[in-house]
Amino acid sequence: MAVYTDITEGELRHFLQTYELGDLLSYRGIAEGVENSNFIVHLERGEFILTLYEKRVNEEDLPFFIGLMDHLAAKGFACPRPVKRQDGTVIGHLAGRPAAMVTFLEGVWPREPSxxxxxxxxxxxxxxxxxxxxxxxxxxxxxxxxxxxxxxxxxxxxxxxxxxxxxxxxxxxxxxxxxxxxxxxxxxxxxxxxxxxxxxxxxxxxxxxxxxxxxxxxxxxxxxxxxxxxxxxxxxxxxxxxxxxxxxxxxxxxxxxxxxxxxxxxxxxxxxxxxxxxxxxxxxxxxxxxxxxxxxxxxxxxxxxxxxxxxxxxxxxxxxx
Amino acid sequence: MAVYTDITEGELRHFLQTYELGDLLSYRGIAEGVENSNFIVHLERGEFILTLYEKRVNEEDLPFFIGLMDHLAAKGFACPRPVKRQDGTVIGHLAGRPAAMVTFLEGVWPREPSxxxxxxxxxxxxxxxxxxxxxxxxxxxxxxxxxxxxxxxxxxxxxxxxxxxxxxxxxxxxxxxxxxxxxxxxxxxxxxxxxxxxxxxxxxxxxxxxxxxxxxxxxxxxxxxxxxxxxxxxxxxxxxxxxxxxxxxxxxxxxxxxxxxxxxxxxxxxxxxxxxxxxxxxxxxxxxxxxxxxxxxxxxxxxxxxxxxxxxxxxxxxxxx
The missing domain is CATH 3.90.1200.10 (Aminoglycoside phosphotransferase (APH), C-terminal lobe)
Incomplete structure (x- = not known):
């Protein structure tokens, strides 16, 4: 259960300026992931997951992780797809932490796997x-x-x-x-x-x-x-x-x-x-x-x-x- | 910060049978509210907030609270609108707790009010x-x-x-x-x-x-x-x-x-x-x-x-x- 870091609207709007996804409609911290802070963000152009990487994730590893998701999604494998910023990069900074946005994935994880x-x-x-x-x-x-x-x-x-x-x-x-x-x-x-x-x-x-x-x-x-x-x-x-x-x-x-x-x-x-x-x-x-x-x-x-x-x-x- | 109670897909699907909102697409616990457990629920017919009322809310008061939101929304006041179940009621039970669904409201609360x-x-x-x-x-x-x-x-x-x-x-x-x-x-x-x-x-x-x-x-x-x-x-x-x-x-x-x-x-x-x-x-x-x-x-x-x-x-x- 997470959201270690809360973010202000001002910080978020500043961060979102680096994307081309339209205006901010809402954001809510979600109680998921023990390592990072995650938010569901509604923008005019869709719904995304914003992740702030907390200290247990090594910033140097992020290009590997994000690149992997991008690679898999491009191959048609079902996983969150990192959203590119205007300058083509995918990792920014928000509230003093590395941050990235990925597409929202519908689905439910099975509490009682069959x-x-x-x-x-x-x-x-x-x-x-x-x-x-x-x-x-x-x-x-x-x-x-x-x-x-x-x-x-x-x-x-x-x-x-x-x-x-x-x-x-x-x-x-x-x-x-x-x-x-x-x-x-x-x-x-x-x-x-x-x-x-x-x-x-x-x-x-x-x-x-x-x-x-x-x-x-x-x-x-x-x-x-x-x-x-x-x-x-x-x-x-x-x-x-x-x-x-x-x-x-x-x-x-x-x-x-x-x-x-x-x-x-x-x-x-x-x-x-x-x-x-x-x-x-x-x-x-x-x-x-x-x-x-x-x-x-x-x-x-x-x-x-x-x-x-x-x-x-x-x-x-x-x-x- | 909440989500005191996690819910299984089976419990949720059973609960959702009492509504006419289509199939379950996803649900995520949100880190909001100190009194209750809240989830963003995506259904075929839209996006909703599901609230499980924890012990600090008196179940006898729920008809007052839910009725108030319904009354205000019907007057055109901007607030979450409780979703009626097939039998016309708005309060059900889920994971042993009273539970209700309301419409999802876009917007951001101001961390730094102007x-x-x-x-x-x-x-x-x-x-x-x-x-x-x-x-x-x-x-x-x-x-x-x-x-x-x-x-x-x-x-x-x-x-x-x-x-x-x-x-x-x-x-x-x-x-x-x-x-x-x-x-x-x-x-x-x-x-x-x-x-x-x-x-x-x-x-x-x-x-x-x-x-x-x-x-x-x-x-x-x-x-x-x-x-x-x-x-x-x-x-x-x-x-x-x-x-x-x-x-x-x-x-x-x-x-x-x-x-x-x-x-x-x-x-x-x-x-x-x-x-x-x-x-x-x-x-x-x-x-x-x-x-x-x-x-x-x-x-x-x-x-x-x-x-x-x-x-x-x-x-x-x-x-x-």
Missing amino acids: VVHCAEAGAALAQMHLAVADYEGYRRNALTLPDWRPLFEQVGDKADEVIDGLAEETRAMLDRLEAEWPTDLPSGVIHADAFPDNVFFLGDRFSGLIDFYFACNDLFAYDVAVALNAWCFDADHRFDRQKSAAMLDAYQRVRPLSDDERKALPALCRGAATRFMLTRLYDWIHTPADATVTKKDPRQPLAWMRYHAAASGPGAYGLNA | VVHCAEAGAALAQMHLAVADYEGYRRNALTLPDWRPLFEQVGDKADEVIDGLAEETRAMLDRLEAEWPTDLPSGVIHADAFPDNVFFLGDRFSGLIDFYFACNDLFAYDVAVALNAWCFDADHRFDRQKSAAMLDAYQRVRPLSDDERKALPALCRGAATRFMLTRLYDWIHTPADATVTKKDPRQPLAWMRYHAAASGPGAYGLNA
């Missing part, structure tokens, strides 16, 4: 993975294997204050991941955060992918592993193999996984679960009690991690080995 | 006061003179922990208000919370009044006093007589104040400032430190109160006596 939603999300992810083939931007994944142990060491034995025995369990998992992590799988630009709240639907049909602010270059199959974690566990942390099979099947109809990618799925799922467990654990320990940010519980991805720890092969996800 | 804004707001308030003449609803003002002392006694000497000497200063002000409060002035339904964030503009022109959830029956001139407090002090708590003169002049072009109303203005302004000081003081002391609600500082209306304490007559507001 098997059909999972299939649609899988197909959309595969479409994105094909559409990035000729995107020239590059951004290293700052939250992948080499980053996890240093992140964990900033928490260390405090992990046990959150969940008894977690420090030792995490160290053992990191040992395992460092030994098994695949490196020679197909890679390219991935979304890296394709959780249900970033995927819009109109009814049962995929209508758009949003929030590319974790996008980076990494293994395509790792993106699939993130999505399997994000979509296929229920509220009681039980894995739903019908959902994962539907997601993987729909993904593969667009972009078939290689044998090596399929074999690597359990390890990649362990890694993805560990990544989210670690960042949530870090935030859990470092977020002040009086902060207005909702802290996400690390217990949820820990349960995912444990499921994948026991997964012996791709059959755990409804795939034949 | 003299022109003050004039427009004054004229709009007077138009509302004329338009309520034949509204049949009645709601007692639950935050007027008889309510202030009991509210203050729940704070008592703790007031001194917030501002040294505040308890004594408040008791003296309550004594004074109880002695001077006018009773036989023109009355009717007032907005009672016409702060800038509830008044929308397109450019310099008034485009709509929102948030009628403090509306009640009381003196019209008390509504004016609330607005003088809300609009005419600058960030350094200095009163701007040019703004108050513009607001009162524009108000009187639509609804002239009687001599008695004009004479009572200083007392009414003292009372309005005291009312906001008291509720903010109460919230300041009773809101837990870790609450996500932004606490409003009682020092601001205290400064207003002190300005009006020294006001000797309507001249303090740019009016001739």
Whole structure:
């Protein structure tokens, strides 16, 4: 939940002068995104989302993110399209922060994803993975294997204050991941955060992918592993193999996984679960009690991690080995 | 800043079945209103604001508030218009809370109100006061003179922990208000919370009044006093007589104040400032430190109160006596 920064009409009008979108009709802060401040802006020429990038987004990465959305939208992939300013650029400044406007995307993110939603999300992810083939931007994944142990060491034995025995369990998992992590799988630009709240639907049909602010270059199959974690566990942390099979099947109809990618799925799922467990654990320990940010519980991805720890092969996800 | 309650698509679709507005296209929680949860909802037949009424709004009062908006909109006054359901009613239930939909109103509330804004707001308030003449609803003002002392006694000497000497200063002000409060002035339904964030503009022109959830029956001139407090002090708590003169002049072009109303203005302004000081003081002391609600500082209306304490007559507001 956001709107960290409010903006005055004067500031906004000044910013809008750099666009050719007509007069300002209204703007409302929306309670979405934990990283940035977002507004729905009505202008004479349409409806847009204005994002002010708060400090957790590195300004140097913005051309990669914005360029990616522009590239995908130009390919016909359903995502917000950055709006160009009169001088052809897309990133401006507002209230002392980098800011950009993108087109408003209709759709609703599924609070209770169904098997059909999972299939649609899988197909959309595969479409994105094909559409990035000729995107020239590059951004290293700052939250992948080499980053996890240093992140964990900033928490260390405090992990046990959150969940008894977690420090030792995490160290053992990191040992395992460092030994098994695949490196020679197909890679390219991935979304890296394709959780249900970033995927819009109109009814049962995929209508758009949003929030590319974790996008980076990494293994395509790792993106699939993130999505399997994000979509296929229920509220009681039980894995739903019908959902994962539907997601993987729909993904593969667009972009078939290689044998090596399929074999690597359990390890990649362990890694993805560990990544989210670690960042949530870090935030859990470092977020002040009086902060207005909702802290996400690390217990949820820990349960995912444990499921994948026991997964012996791709059959755990409804795939034949 | 709100969205206390999130809603699932399933719940929302079920709720929307009671309307005839077409399919759901999108909904986004908006960061507006401290009392309720608000969403911008796009349906095939238009754009609406959906409000879920949280516990601070008494469900028994909703027919008064919703009926008032409906009455005013039917008179051509610019405010959100409640949308009728198929059965003709306007209040339903969603996520265990009373809920209603109103039309989306274009406009921007002024973060930095100008003299022109003050004039427009004054004229709009007077138009509302004329338009309520034949509204049949009645709601007692639950935050007027008889309510202030009991509210203050729940704070008592703790007031001194917030501002040294505040308890004594408040008791003296309550004594004074109880002695001077006018009773036989023109009355009717007032907005009672016409702060800038509830008044929308397109450019310099008034485009709509929102948030009628403090509306009640009381003196019209008390509504004016609330607005003088809300609009005419600058960030350094200095009163701007040019703004108050513009607001009162524009108000009187639509609804002239009687001599008695004009004479009572200083007392009414003292009372309005005291009312906001008291509720903010109460919230300041009773809101837990870790609450996500932004606490409003009682020092601001205290400064207003002190300005009006020294006001000797309507001249303090740019009016001739």
